[in-house]
Amino acid sequence: DIMMTQSPLSLPVTLGQPASISCRSSQSLLHSDGNTYLNWFQLRPGHSPRRLIYKVSNRDSGVPDRFSGSGSGTDFTLKISRVEAEDVGLYYCMQGTQWPRTFGGGTKVEIK
Amino acid sequence: EVHLLESGGGLVQPGGSLTLSCAASGFVFSRSHMSWVRRAPGKGLEWVATLSATTGNTYYADSVKGRFTISRDNSKNTLYLQMDSLRAEDTAVYYCAENWNLDFWGQGTLVTVSS
Numbered sequence: 424d425i426m427m428t429q430s431p432l433s434l435p436v437t438l439g440q441p442a443s444i445s446c447r448s449s450q451s452l453l454h455s456d457g458n459t460y461l462n463w464f465q466l467r468p469g470h471s472p473r474r475l476i477y478k479v480s481n482r483d484s485g486v487p488d489r490f491s492g493s494g495s496g497t498d499f500t501l502k503i504s505r506v507e508a509e510d511v512g513l514y515y516c517m518q519g520t521q522w523p524r525t526f527g528g529g530t531k532v533e534i535k
Numbered sequence: 536e537v538h539l540l541e542s543g544g545g546l547v548q549p550g551g552s553l554t555l556s557c558a559a560s561g562f563v564f565s566r567s568h569m570s571w572v573r574r575a576p577g578k579g580l581e582w583v584a585t586l587s588a589t590t591g592n593t594y595y596a597d598s599v600k601g602r603f604t605i606s607r608d609n610s611k612n613t614l615y616l617q618m619d620s621l622r623a624e625d626t627a628v629y630y631c632a633e634n635w636n637l638d639f640w641g642q643g644t645l646v647t648v649s650s
Contacts, residue, residue, distance in 0.1 A: 462636050464580070471539075472572075472580075472630060472640040483638070515580050519636040522594050524570075524582035 425449050425518050429527030435535045442503040444530045446516035451496045453520070460519035463492055463501045467512035475514075476501065508534060537561040537639040539631050544644030551621050551648070557614040557631030557641060565609040568635050571616050573627035574643075581627075584616065585635065599625075621648045 426449040436442045452459045463476040474483050476492035479499060489504040503510055511534060516527040543555040557569070571583040584605040585594045593605055604617040614631050628643040 460636060464637070466574075466580075471642045472632075474637055474639075477636055477638075517580070517582070517637070523596050524585070526580045526582065529579045 424523055425452070425521055425525050427516055427518055427525050427527040429514075429516055429530050431530060432528070433531045433533070435533050436503075436506045437535050438508065439505050442506050442510075442532060444501045444514055444516075444532075446494075446499045446501070446527050448497045448499075448518055452499075452518050453496065459495060461492070461494065461499050462517045462519055463490075464515045464517065465510075465512055466515070467509075503532075506532070506534070537633060539633065539639060539641035541629065541631055541641045541644040544629065544646045546647045546649065547621055548650050549622060549648055552617070552619045553621065553646060555616040555618070555629055555631075555644060555646070557616075559612045559614065559631075559633070562633065564607075564612040567633050569605075569607060569614045570632045570634070570637060571605060571614075571629060572632055572637065572640075573625075573629045573646075575624070575627040578627075583629070586614070618646070621646075623648050 428447045430445045452461050459479050461479045465475050466472045475486050475490050480492045491502050493500050514530045538560045540558045547553050566588050568588050570585040573583050574580050586605045602620045606615045626648045628645050630643045631641050633639045
C-alpha cells in the first residue's frame with residue numbers, strides 16, 4: 424500500500440496570512456496513464472467533506488482561488504494564500520493512483 | 536447539482552449487521568463509479584470500498600474485505616454498503632462519494648458498534 428504522510432499535524436495561522444501543508448507519498452503517484460492522482464480534501468464542522476484539488480493542482484468548481492496545489496512524484500503541497508475564518512478545519516491528501524486508496528493523517532488548520 | 540444522502544446508520548451490537556444507503560441525484564448515477572469512506576471518532580479518513588460503474592468491479596480496504604459488500608441499484612439511483620460481522624473498530628461516520636477520486640461527498644451517517 425502507498426503510505427501518505429502529512430505535516431504538520433496542527434497549523435495555527437493568523438487571519439490573512441499564508442498557510443502550507445505538505446504531503447509525501449511512499450512511492451511515486453505518477454500513473455501509467457501519465458496523470459498524477461493526488462487529491463486534497465477539506466472537512467469543516469457542519470459541512471459535507473469536499474474535494475478542493477484533484478490531479479495535484481486542479482481546483483474543483485467553486486473552490487476559492489486562494490487554494491492552490493503543487494508538486495510531483497512523491498512530494499506535494501497545498502497552499503492557502505491568505506487564510507480566512509471559513510478555512511478552519513481538517514485537510515487531507517489522498518492518492519488515487521493505486522488500490523487501496525490511502526489518505527494522509529490530516530492537518531488541523533486553526534486561527535491563532 | 537450533485538446531491539448524496541446517506542441513511543441507515545445507528546447502534547448495532549458487535550457481530551451484528553447493518554445496511555447503509557446513499558441516495559444520489561444531480562448526475563447520471565448509472566455511469567458514475569461510487570465509493571464509501573469512513574472516519575472513526577478522533578481519527579482520520581479511511582477509504583472503505585469502491586464500485587465501478589463500467590466493469591462492476593469492486594475494491595475493498597483490507598480492514599473490511601470479506602465482511603462488507605458494496606452494491607448499487609441504478610433504477611433507484613442508490614448505493615449500498617452491507618456491513619456484516621461488525622466490530623467496535625467499525626464505529627465511524629460513513630460517507631458515500633462519487634467517482635474514483637471522491638469528487639462529491641454526502642453528509643455522512645453514524646454507525647456505532649457497541650454492546
